[in-house]
Structure formats: structure tokens, C-alpha cells
Amino acid sequence: MSHAISLTVNGEARAVTLDDPRVTLLDLLRERMALPGTKKGCDRGQCGACTVLIDNRRVNACLTLAVTLDGAEVTTIEGLATGDTLHPVQAAFIDHDGFQCGYCTPGQIMSAVGLISEGHAGDDPERIREGMSGNLCRCAAYHGITEAVLDATRRMADADTASDADERASA
Amino acid sequence: MNLFDYIRPASLDEALSAWEPGAAWLGGGTNLVDLMKTGAMAPGKVIDVTRLPGLDGIESLPDGSTRIGALVRNSTLAHDPDFAADFPMVAEAILSGASGQLRNAATVGGNLVQRTRCAYFQDPWSPCNRRDPGTGCAAIGGETHNHAVIGWSDRCIATNPSDFAVPLAALDAVVEVAGPSGQREIAMAAFHHLPGDTPETETALAPGELIVAIRLPAGARAFRANSRYLKVRERTSFAFALASCAASLRIEDGTIAEARFALGAVAAKPWRVAEAEAMLTAQPPGAALFSQAAERALQDAAPSGENAWKIDLARRTATRALALAAAGTPARMPALPASTFGEPAHA
Numbered sequence A: 001m002s003h004a005i006s007l008t009v010n011g012e013a014r015a016v017t018l019d020d021p022r023v024t025l026l027d028l029l030r031e032r033m034a035l036p037g038t039k040k041g042c043d044r045g046q047c048g049a050c051t052v053l054i055d056n057r058r059v060n061a062c063l064t065l066a067v068t069l070d071g072a073e074v075t076t077i078e079g080l081a082t083g084d085t086l087h088p089v090q091a092a093f094i095d096h097d098g099f100q101c102g103y104c105t106p107g108q109i110m111s112a113v114g115l116i117s118e119g120h121a122g123d124d125p126e127r128i129r130e131g132m133s134g135n136l137c138r139c140a141a142y143h144g145i146t147e148a149v150l151d152a153t154r155r156m157a158d159a160d161t162a163s164d165a166d167e168r169a170s171a
Numbered sequence B: 001m002n003l004f005d006y007i008r009p010a011s012l013d014e015a016l017s018a019w020e021p022g023a024a025w026l027g028g029g030t031n032l033v034d035l036m037k038t039g040a041m042a043p044g045k046v047i048d049v050t051r052l053p054g055l056d057g058i059e060s061l062p063d064g065s066t067r068i069g070a071l072v073r074n075s076t077l078a079h080d081p082d083f084a085a086d087f088p089m090v091a092e093a094i095l096s097g098a099s100g101q102l103r104n105a106a107t108v109g110g111n112l113v114q115r116t117r118c119a120y121f122q123d124p125w126s127p128c129n130r131r132d133p134g135t136g137c138a139a140i141g142g143e144t145h146n147h148a149v150i151g152w153s154d155r156c157i158a159t160n161p162s163d164f165a166v167p168l169a170a171l172d173a174v175v176e177v178a179g180p181s182g183q184r185e186i187a188m189a190a191f192h193h194l195p196g197d198t199p200e201t202e203t204a205l206a207p208g209e210l211i212v213a214i215r216l217p218a219g220a221r222a223f224r225a226n227s228r229y230l231k232v233r234e235r236t237s238f239a240f241a242l243a244s245c246a247a248s249l250r251i252e253d254g255t256i257a258e259a260r261f262a263l264g265a266v267a268a269k270p271w272r273v274a275e276a277e278a279m280l281t282a283q284p285p286g287a288a289l290f291s292q293a294a295e296r297a298l299q300d301a302a303p304s305g306e307n308a309w310k311i312d313l314a315r316r317t318a319t320r321a322l323a324l325a326a327a328g329t330p331a332r333m334p335a336l337p338a339s340t341f342g343e344p345a346h347a
């Protein structure tokens, strides 16, 4: 039995017919939507390489059946930048050398975006390391990753404060 | 992965009538999809319950109990400020399990029904009485670091891996289920089964029964000032427990008025011993007392393989968890939930 689903991927409405319910979101993105930025590491929830946002919450795409996502909003690493302007987390990963081979990086960045919006880690390095523990890095670039997430957290908080101030000034 | 029919019912009634032998409920899928990939589970029908209405709230009932809908995500529950303030060791246990991504997907109902992490169970080519009754147990005589040291049988020595289940057992939670013959309630103490001769029967759920909610009784809130979950694992984060303990005390005028503690990762269910808890009542908190109670809780322990070390580890974990509980619930969730690292040296 085939299943027709509609979902939004990186802001774009997509209609998909799945003739097999076994397709994971990870395989749908990589094999059928030409979005290979989301990586397959373990395919079992253990490494975080496949992290994406579904309805703004970070999850593992490898354990998510695509057929369950009718109506969902998915954001992948390809959807983070605005034109040529990198998302603050992407910029911070470059500034702090948050990677070596780069394989885990899309997952790290998506996980960091999710973590920052959850808002429980703040700018405490220990809470950030704990909050990022679902993302393994074979190259062990952890030091740079933590620095990048910390810096991005601060930059995004500053930007929020600045835009609040702008709003107050214009009000 | 086997081929299956996928359906997503819109109501509880529709879900219950869609069930047939060999079907599986789909919550967050973080355990079911994983095991379908290895072939350890092969349901012919997957019934997605994640959009059933009315099962995703956390509510306070008039009798003072707290009711958690089965579809509430693990992260949502642990970060709910009222819930975490009332049941701190439940929140701490959840946050010590899995990862941020997995907790966002996992439902509380699915968490309770997650299968063992016995590696032989996950591998469909190994003999396993739990997965395929009558085939034997590859873990006996095999690798047993995450296997049971209490309540096991010669048919199966697996442990239950859920962190969440451990404080729920200590706090006398109740599981509300709906099934073909109506609604009923199952006490946490009776929810998970010890293996005995039928390790394939893991829980008290009858075929076709669905968890609809988990309820914490009003009295469970009385422990909020002195409650901790402690989890010893092979790395500080993102690892299953080797031994864990949910400990809670009600202390009045320097004396323990009531004590609850349950051990995790040592048996096929959270391990709670009434006599061990009773030893703590009407006593002033103290290291020697905690160690005697922990000893009592593990009185019937025996290694199921090369894991005698785990008995000692569990005893020390319970002793330490009770001491942490006596020291008081931290004002804020620790940066490393349920970890001994980052605790003050005197704890």
C-alpha cells in the first residue's frame, strides 16, 4: 500500500508518495530529495550524525519513519543559512574550528540549534557538553564544538537583546 | 526490516480495534524502529498512536495525583517546571537517559515498554528465549556486563533498561491502560515481569492493550525535598546504567519518617524491597544505616555470569543515592543529571 504525505522541508512544501513504509526520514532526505547534508553514521540513534529539526525539535532522522511525517515541518543543515549568510551556529563552528573531517558536523550544528532553542543549557560549558552528548565526533573535535556552541549561544542571546531594544526604540 | 502495514488511527477506539496479533504500537519509534532494523522485532502491522487525541497532557487531578498522558515526550515531561519540582528524581532519571534528540522523540508510554539492551536479544541470529521462546539463552555463559544479578532465571538473565521506570516504581506510580476489554490500572510494581519460565512475557500488558497514561499518587509529592536518582555508567552521559538507584526520603525533625528506594539495571524490573525501606524509618539519616539498607535490598542477589562486581556496585550506588537524597534535592537540575561527577566531595 502506498502512502501519500505532504511535508515542509526547509520551508518548501513537498508532496511525496511512499510506496514502502520502511523509508526513514534520513533516507528520504538523502536518496529522494537530494539533500545529502544530513549524514548517516550508525543508523540506530547512537551517533547523532542524522540530527534534523522536526517542528523545531531536534531528533534523529534515522529512527523516524517518513510515513509518520504528514504535515510536519523539517529543517536540515541545507535550510539553515539565509542566502550566503550563515546561521550564527554555522559561523561559530568555523570561527572555533568545531570540526576536523566534518562528517559529524551537520548533525552537531543541527543539534546545537535545537539545544540553544530549548534554552536549558545557557552558557554553562558543562551543560552544553551534556546537552550535546547525543552527537559523537570520531575526530574528537569536542573542544572546538563546545566553544562554538557557547559562542553561538552568546551571540544569539545578544542579537535577541539587540532586537528587543530595536523594537522598544521603534515602539 | 520486514515489510509491514502502517496505519495512523485518529481515535483511541479506532486504534484498539485496529490491533491484531503481531501488530505493534508506534510511539516515538526510538526503540521499535531500531529493533525492526536489526530484525529483533518484525511486526506485521505498525499502529502509529502518536496523533491520538487527549493523550499528551500533564494534569493535576482533584485527588492530588498527577496524570501524564502516554504520548508526552520524555523531554517535555522532564522540563515541565511544575512536574520537575514535584517529582525531581523522575525528571533527573529521564534526563540521565539517552540523548536530547532521543528524549524529544521518545514517549513516556514507549519508554516503559522499551525492550532489554541484551545484545543477544537484539541479534536475531543468537538463541534468545525472550525473543524466540524455547531457543535458549546466548547470554548465559556469554557477555554479561549489562545482565541481571537478581530476579533472573535459567531461561533469561536480561535487565530492564529504563531509567524512568525506576523512580516510578519507588513512588508507587500506576499505569493506566486501555484494551479490547476496557480500561484498567496496573501498579508499577506489577507492570514489569521477572523472567521465570516465560521471559517472553515482559509486562502485564495483555495483547492489544495500550498505555494511555501514567499516574503519580498525591503522596509521591511528599518526597520532593529529598529525592535523587543516581546512575553509574561506562561514560558520563549517553549510556545505559550499569547500576542505578532512585532514592527518596521524607525527613521530619532530623528523622526519616518514610523512605522509598528502587534499584535499576540489576533485574528485569526496578528492584524494590519493602524490608529494606522499613529499616530506614524512624532512624536518623546516616552512612552506616544507608549501607545496611542497601545490603538488605540486595540480599538475594547472585551473579548471572561474570558480573559479581555488579552486586557490589549496586550496593554502593544505593548507599550513595540515599546519602545524596538525605543531603537534599538540588535547587537546580545538576549539569550532569544523576552523575556522581560534579557532586560536592562530601556527598
Ligand SMILES: Cc1cc2nc3c(=O)[nH]c(=O)nc-3n(C[C@H](O)[C@H](O)[C@H](O)COP(=O)(O)OP(=O)(O)OC[C@H]3O[C@@H](n4cnc5c(N)ncnc54)[C@H](O)[C@@H]3O)c2cc1C
Pocket (backbone or CB within 6 Å): A044, A045, A046, B024, B025, B026, B027, B028, B029, B030, B031, B032, B033, B034, B049, B070, B074, B096, B097, B098, B099, B102, B105, B106, B107, B108, B109, B110, B111, B112, B113, B114, B115, B161, B162, B163, B164, B209, B210, B211, B212, B238, B239, B240, B241
Ligand atoms: C542510542 C540510545 C540510547 C538510549 N539510552 C537510554 C538510557 O540511557 N536510558 C533509558 O531509559 N533509555 C534509553 N534509551 C531508550 C529510550 O528511552 C527508548 O527507546 C524510548 O523511551 C522508547 O520510547 P518511544 O516512544 O520511542 O517508543 P517506541 O520505540 O515507539 O516503542 C517502544 C515499545 O513500546 C511499545 N509502545 C509504544 N507506545 C506504547 C503505548 N502507549 N502503550 C503500549 N505499548 C507501547 C512499542 O510497540 C514498542 O514495543 C536509548 C535509546 C537509544 C536508541
Ligand code: SF4
Pocket (backbone or CB within 6 Å): B116, B118, B119, B120, B121, B127, B128, B129, B130, B131, B136, B137, B138, B139, B140, B155, B156, B157, B158, B199
Ligand atoms: S538474557 Fe534474556 S534477552 Fe538476553 S539472550 Fe538470554 S533470553 Fe534473550
Ligand code: FES
Pocket (backbone or CB within 6 Å): A039, A040, A041, A042, A043, A044, A045, A046, A047, A048, A049, A050, A051, A060, A061, A062, A063
Ligand atoms: S545515523 Fe542517526 S543517530 Fe547515527
Ligand code: FES
Pocket (backbone or CB within 6 Å): A098, A099, A100, A101, A102, A103, A104, A105, A136, A137, A138, A139, A140, A141
Ligand atoms: S569532525 Fe570528524 S567526526 Fe566529527
